[in-house]
Amino acid sequence: MIAFKAICKNPFKSLLIFSSITIAVMAIFLISSVSQGVIGMYSKMIKTDGDIIITQKGISDTFFSNVDISLMDKIDKLEHVSSSYAMIVGASPIGHIPIAGIYGTTANHFSHYKLSSGDYPKEGEVILGENLSKQFKTKSINIANKNFEISGVYRSEIGFEEGGVVMNITDAGRLFNRSASFILVSSSSPNEIDGIVQKISNLESEIEVKTTQNFIKEYNQFKIIENSSFVISFLAFAMGLMGIASVMSMIVNSRKEEFGIMRALGKSRFFIIKNLFFETLAMSLSAYLFALILSLGILALLPHIEMLQGYVNGTLSLATALYVLVSTLFMALLGSLFPAWIASKTDPILLINQGCA
Amino acid sequence: MIQASNISHFYGSEQVLFNLSFEVKSGEFLFLSGESGSGKSTLLSILSTLLKPSSGELLLDGKAVESMKDMDYFRQSKIGFVFQFHYLINYLSVYENIALAAMDDKKQNINKILDELGILELSSRYPNEISGGQRQRVAVARALVNEPKIIFADEPTGSLDSKNSTIVYELLQDAQKKGTTVVVASHDMQIQNYATKIIRLKDGQIL
Ligand SMILES: Nc1ncnc2c1ncn2[C@@H]1O[C@H](COP(=O)(O)OP(=O)(O)OP(=O)(O)O)[C@@H](O)[C@H]1O
Numbered sequence A: 001m002i003a004f005k006a007i008c009k010n011p012f013k014s015l016l017i018f019s020s021i022t023i024a025v026m027a028i029f030l031i032s033s034v035s036q037g038v039i040g041m042y043s044k045m046i047k048t049d050g051d052i053i054i055t056q057k058g059i060s061d062t063f064f065s066n067v068d069i070s071l072m073d074k075i076d077k078l079e080h081v082s083s084s085y086a087m088i089v090g091a092s093p094i095g096h097i098p099i100a101g102i103y104g105t106t107a108n109h110f111s112h113y114k115l116s117s118g119d120y121p122k123e124g125e126v127i128l129g130e131n132l133s134k135q136f137k138t139k140s141i142n143i144a145n146k147n148f149e150i151s152g153v154y155r156s157e158i159g160f161e162e163g164g165v166v167m168n169i170t171d172a173g174r175l176f177n178r179s180a181s182f183i184l185v186s187s188s189s190p191n192e193i194d195g196i197v198q199k200i201s202n203l204e205s206e207i208e209v210k211t212t213q214n215f216i217k218e219y220n221q222f223k224i225i226e227n228s229s230f231v232i233s234f235l236a237f238a239m240g241l242m243g244i245a246s247v248m249s250m251i252v253n254s255r256k257e258e259f260g261i262m263r264a265l266g267k268s269r270f271f272i273i274k275n276l277f278f279e280t281l282a283m284s285l286s287a288y289l290f291a292l293i294l295s296l297g298i299l300a301l302l303p304h305i306e307m308l309q310g311y312v313n314g315t316l317s318l319a320t321a322l323y324v325l326v327s328t329l330f331m332a333l334l335g336s337l338f339p340a341w342i343a344s345k346t347d348p349i350l351l352i353n354q355g356c357a
Numbered sequence B: 001m002i003q004a005s006n007i008s009h010f011y012g013s014e015q016v017l018f019n020l021s022f023e024v025k026s027g028e029f030l031f032l033s034g035e036s037g038s039g040k041s042t043l044l045s046i047l048s049t050l051l052k053p054s055s056g057e058l059l060l061d062g063k064a065v066e067s068m069k070d071m072d073y074f075r076q077s078k079i080g081f082v083f084q085f086h087y088l089i090n091y092l093s094v095y096e097n098i099a100l101a102a103m104d105d106k107k108q109n110i111n112k113i114l115d116e117l118g119i120l121e122l123s124s125r126y127p128n129e130i131s132g133g134q135r136q137r138v139a140v141a142r143a144l145v146n147e148p149k150i151i152f153a154d155e156p157t158g159s160l161d162s163k164n165s166t167i168v169y170e171l172l173q174d175a176q177k178k179g180t181t182v183v184v185a186s187h188d189m190q191i192q193n194y195a196t197k198i199i200r201l202k203d204g205q206i207l
């Protein structure tokens, strides 16, 4: 196949195309999947253990929300409510670590954190996420000038959590000076959820009650991350694609002489376009696969990089992968076939002389 | 074999060929001579179908080029080219370059031709691994492989020394003796010794 000979005999050019496609595709993958990963982790944290979330009215960020924890008693008495728990989400320097997540929760939610050693915390105690625990060999740690005994270590598939500490909500309440950031309510009857939302709303005026699904959809921080990552990855993608198209067309232009010779030898336009098509396809497809493998590798490594403490995580969706594949192939083919098509309509001798000039 | 009538050509608004009419019979060796810039290459490109003339009519082997249906097939089967610079494809070996041009039923001739031109042992080398004279012989081999009716050559020896030039001329003459029509555009007056017909151009007109 003449297309593959062209690739192999011009290793430098081939490498140029290959690496420019690889880098463009990787940029898209990494930017979009890291931001999706951040959103995904946080949504998962909220979604896994509740159907309804209660936050302070008018406070859009869970970090600043303050809800009265005594509300839980009233909620637990409502019909169709199976359980509820309260949480304080905060962040603070821990020992020598400049910032880490602190999760204060009611004791009935401790089981969410799977212990890999030790016991769940009593008052004045904390358990450390596995990632964070690697940084501490001591028996106690200092959080916001208060000392806490370390009672155990837990595991979580959510990167945020593995890099943080879990304590009793009363301890966290003293640290962050609030009752609870939010309360999560579970119901065993999915059909009654809207009714429960209504009933809880009637309990108090200073709260906002939403299904967790709606909450995640409307959560401002997510929208900001999503929109900005969309813009960044779109720009990276657009630049990458234009790069791919222009590298391809530069290379095709530098091969006009060759096309002229082929036309002079009686090779059809179709023959030239077809070979270029396979050449481009082979190159961009292999670069795409290479980028995909590298990106997946990097994404798999991210949670294990100690410096990041598991905070940066990424997931690559099939939809993104396919979308990027299609647009990469499209731009590569457009960039190579369009100039080739124009060239194939030019008088062969003009192509040949252009090449020689 | 070649009938040209009232061929004119413009590059942009500059006219470089003026109403040229002539005929070349089958089996002739035509020498297109003239000063630099007189229009030899332009005329040769038109005669060989690689450039559309601005006006005029051209018949090759009795067929009007302008209305030709299968130009690709005609070029491959009836015409051979030799250019001033070899114009081989750099990522194909000597053998593959010739095979690219060869029609399916002529592929078996490749080794025979390479042997006749004394370059058989180079057949697996790439164009950048052989000398200029050898490259030009490969280009001649490529032009001969389909046993074309007409061979067009533009300065085929422009980059060769006189020994290699003579080799190329003799190869073209051999083809002509076997019945092929040969058209060569060149400065080199040595070709007079091989030509059966000479057309002199001056400023785009026949002298
Ligand atoms: N692609 C082109 N665009 C514009 N003008 C051209 C082009 N090719 C040739 N010319 C002009 O046409 C005229 C004839 O050129 P041509 O190449 O046919 O001459 P030539 O007889 O082959 O010259 P030489 O002996 O130097 O090869 C020249 O004046 C040249 O400048």
Ligand SMILES: [Mg+2]
Pocket: B040, B041, B042, B154
């Ligand atoms: Mg010339």
